[in-house]
Amino acid sequence: MNPSVIDLILLGQVISKPVSAYDLAHLLDKHNLTEMVRISKPAIYSNIRKLLERGYLEGRITKTRRRPEKRVCYPTDKGQARFQELMAHFAARPVRYHFDFNALIISVSQLPQEMGEPLLEQLRSGLEEQRRLLQGRLNAPGELSFTDRSVMRQQYLLNEALLKWLREFRGDTAPG
Numbered sequence: 206m207n208p209s210v211i212d213l214i215l216l217g218q219v220i221s222k223p224v225s226a227y228d229l230a231h232l233l234d235k236h237n238l239t240e241m242v243r244i245s246k247p248a249i250y251s252n253i254r255k256l257l258e259r260g261y262l263e264g265r266i267t268k269t270r271r272r273p274e275k276r277v278c279y280p281t282d283k284g285q286a287r288f289q290e291l292m293a294h295f296a297a298r299p300v301r302y303h304f305d306f307n308a309l310i311i312s313v314s315q316l317p318q319e320m321g322e323p324l325l326e327q328l329r330s331g332l333e334e335q336r337r338l339l340q341g342r343l344n345a346p347g348e349l350s351f352t353d354r355s356v357m358r359q360q361y362l363l364n365e366a367l368l369k370w371l372r373e374f375r376g377d378t379a380p381g
Contacts (some may be wrong), residue, residue, distance in 0.1 A: 208294045211244050211252045214315060216288040219262060225275040226352050233337075253278060286373060304367075310374070320338040322375075329371055336364045 218229055230249045237247070251267045256262040261284035264276035282290065306328055313321040339361040343354065 209275075210242065210295070211248055212256065213242055213288070213291040213295060214242055214244060214250055215249065215256060215282055216291065219278050220280050220285065220288055223277050223279045226250050229274060229278075230255070237358070242356075254283065262285075269314065297349070325371070325375055329368070329375075332364055332368050332371065336361065336368065339364060366372050 209379055214233075215229065218224065218232070223231070226249060230239075230246045233244065233249065234246065238244075239249075243269065257278065260281055262278045263281055264278050266274050267277050268274045295296065309324060309328065313324060316324075339357060342349075343357055343361060
């Protein structure tokens with residue numbers, strides 16, 4: 206079976222605290238982790254179902270007085286072993302970076318400067334907005350775990366480096 210980043214995230218979250226697929230999707234979305242690790246809500250539900258079918262998780266139906274029934278997922282022994290296998294796999298892989306906007310960077314020279322510059326400014330503006338959002342989340346008191354905060358800090362620092370690189374690319378500062 207192919208190693209899946211989504212499976213690694215989901216198994217890790219369920220191992221730390223048994224949870225329903227709905228609550229897991231809400232938790233990942235609330236902390237913007239779905240964006241940082243590129244997991245959609247439909248992928249969360251689909252992969253939880255597959256993990257249940259493959260015996261990596263088991264689900265128990267729970268019901269509280271005020272809420273409808275939900276299936277809380279727990280890792281099985283097989284799920285614990287799969288989690289460790291995925292951790293080892295991803296730790297051993299080379300780190301790769303993929304930025305969709307590099308297609309813009311590669312192609313911008315095909316446009317006249319007066320058409321390309323506004324696009325680069327739009328990219329800069331988007332990076333600035335992302336920096337503000339990340340900074341706000343990092344500065345807000347809340348329920349971020351140490352690892353969630355660390356990933357968010359990583360994204361913030363990466364965003365800072367991309368802003369610096371973009372200034373250099375545009376000639377706003379000399380490379381250094």
